[in-house]
Amino acid sequence: MKNEKVRENTITILLVQLIAWAGFTITDFIEEITSNDFELIAAFGIPIAVVVVYALMRKQNWQPGLKYGKWIALILLYWLAMTLGVTAVVMRLVNQNKWIVHQATGGWENFLNGLEYYLFGIMLAAIPIVLVSVGELLVWVIIKCKRKSPRP
16 A cells, blocks of 8 residues: 555656646747747746645545654655756756757857756755645644643
8 A cells, every 4th residue: 555655646747747847848948939038937837836745635645654754755755866967867858958848058148048948857856845844734733732732
């Protein structure tokens, strides 16, 4: 039962990662052809949407045999490892100009081209980890306060 649940959670995390990267890639493509500034919104909005997905799926993917903190730490560790792995693959493809959205190379004006993918990888790791940690800490504090409060 536990191995099956871990496998399901890993597949879910990988699917969310791929959807997040696809969304950012589409945003980068639109930005490249129209010169809109949607990338900054996507760089923050997509990781926040990931936290919303986590909140909606939290009860469904709960591990009943694990303690509360251990389960959260395991999910966040999986998320970090998966984000680092996917970011490394994407950055390798971007740097070799084999990514879906080709980056202009050569010349001083293209020196930082592709940097938005590094930054998105950092945001995709950091924002969900921080927001989920703070949210779970608040839930834990609320539960502890309700247990300690005297009942009328």
